[in-house]
Amino acid sequence: ETGVTQSPTHLIKTRGQQVTLRCSSQSGHNTVSWYQQALGQGPQFIFQYYREEENGRGNFPPRFSGLQFPNYSSELNVNALELDDSALYLCASSRTSAVYNEQFFGPGTRLTVL
């Protein structure tokens, strides 16, 4: 069984630029959630994708957007990067058939905005 994978591992961007982060879900999982983890903090829910549509969103502005593809992989796009966007971005996959939505996380992408 393949776990959740994310790319790239690290990324450095400058303020105002756009970034795309990628996630491949665990085998057998059809739901992907994205979280932002600032240094020294717990992860914060950005949004979730199920059946290629956004299925729930946290308190993040519209410049955070995403996609899910037919193979259940997903992208997180962030436009007009701000310094505060510097964080570890985590992708978690789950099986919606699982009663209590156990979520399994990838290793994350460390984004630094200069």
Added chain:
Amino acid sequence: QQQVKQSPQSLIVQKGGIPIINCAYENTAFDYFPWYQQFPGKGPALLIAIRPDVSEKKEGRFTISFNKSAKQFSLHIMDSQPGDSATYFCAASKGSSNTGKLIFGQGTTLQVKP
């Protein structure tokens, strides 16, 4: 508004000790409470989870105690080892919802001394 409060922020114990990490939640609709372990540079890994219909759950050296009336739950690590040194996060969600959005605590950094 922080909905899950975790304490302590950091904890140091000797090998063989029993560190205890506590979490309190506000939303009585939460019905799924997982604990995650995170090593530096890695994504959170699901350790153990509990639902409010039981007061205690054990998996190996990890035990969750749950007090529904107090809206509190805690993680106990029996016979702790230096390899348990990591950051631990509690979380909560409406497990029966269609998103299972996880609300995380702030994290506890545990150091187990040899």
